[in-house]
Amino acid sequence: MSFEAWTIFAVFWLVFVTTPGPNAVNCIQSGMSLGFIRALPAVAAILCQASLFLTLSGFGITALLAASPTAFLVLKYAGAGFLVYLGLRAILTAHLPIKAGKHAGRSLFTRSFLIATINPKSVAGYFAAFSQFVDPNTPIAAQMWLIVPTALSLTTLSYCTYTALGAGLGKLALGAVFNVWFRRAMGLCFIAYGLALGATSGRA
Numbered sequence: 001m002s003f004e005a006w007t008i009f010a011v012f013w014l015v016f017v018t019t020p021g022p023n024a025v026n027c028i029q030s031g032m033s034l035g036f037i038r039a040l041p042a043v044a045a046i047l048c049q050a051s052l053f054l055t056l057s058g059f060g061i062t063a064l065l066a067a068s069p070t071a072f073l074v075l076k077y078a079g080a081g082f083l084v085y086l087g088l089r090a091i092l093t094a095h096l097p098i099k100a101g102k103h104a105g106r107s108l109f110t111r112s113f114l115i116a117t118i119n120p121k122s123v124a125g126y127f128a129a130f131s132q133f134v135d136p137n138t139p140i141a142a143q144m145w146l147i148v149p150t151a152l153s154l155t156t157l158s159y160c161t162y163t164a165l166g167a168g169l170g171k172l173a174l175g176a177v178f179n180v181w182f183r184r185a186m187g188l189c190f191i192a193y194g195l196a197l198g199a200t201s202g203r204a
Contacts, residue, residue, distance in 0.1 A: 031166025083194030090187030
């Protein structure tokens with residue numbers, strides 16, 4: 001991969017991971033509810049998902065998935081339904097205090113990993129990255145040594161920033177009515193994104 005191709009890829013990935021979506025909303029919500037440090041398992045989950053998808057993309061599995069309309073449609077509907085569920089749950093439990101117990105990090109990691117994995121934007125993004133920026137005439141392993149660190153570094157920077165933003169908002173709104181309404185707003189974001197995915201799937 002040439003320096004020019006790497007630069008274009010880095011810009012593409014930066015836009016990809018900073019565009020607001022379910023991962024960003026989840027990081028903001030987690031940071032606001034639990035604080036920056038306790039919300040870091042959400043970022044770790046996103047990084048695990050990114051590593052998994054980068055590996056699968058390298059082997060061409062995501063390309064195969066994107067080439068199957070039926071599989072991609074099922075993934076879209078599953079993602080839409082799960083996001084709507086999370087949104088409704090956030091709205092209904094917004095008035096309840098957040099309990100960060102012994103297993104909070106583990107449950108947050110699992111939820112965040114599912115949110116990142118079932119998001120069709122992830123499949124489309126990784127497929128676009130590998131179809132546009134990977135040189136088929138160059139061994140994929142040689143290119144992965146440059147692509148993976150770049151992607152994971154930008155992903156870490158982006159979602160740590162979103163988590164810090166949420167933690168800052170959480171400190172400002174701690175114990176205030178705004179805390180409840182902001183959590184409800186985050187829930188509405190999940191629902192809106194899920195419904196948008198469902199509508200797009202119906203037209204596919």
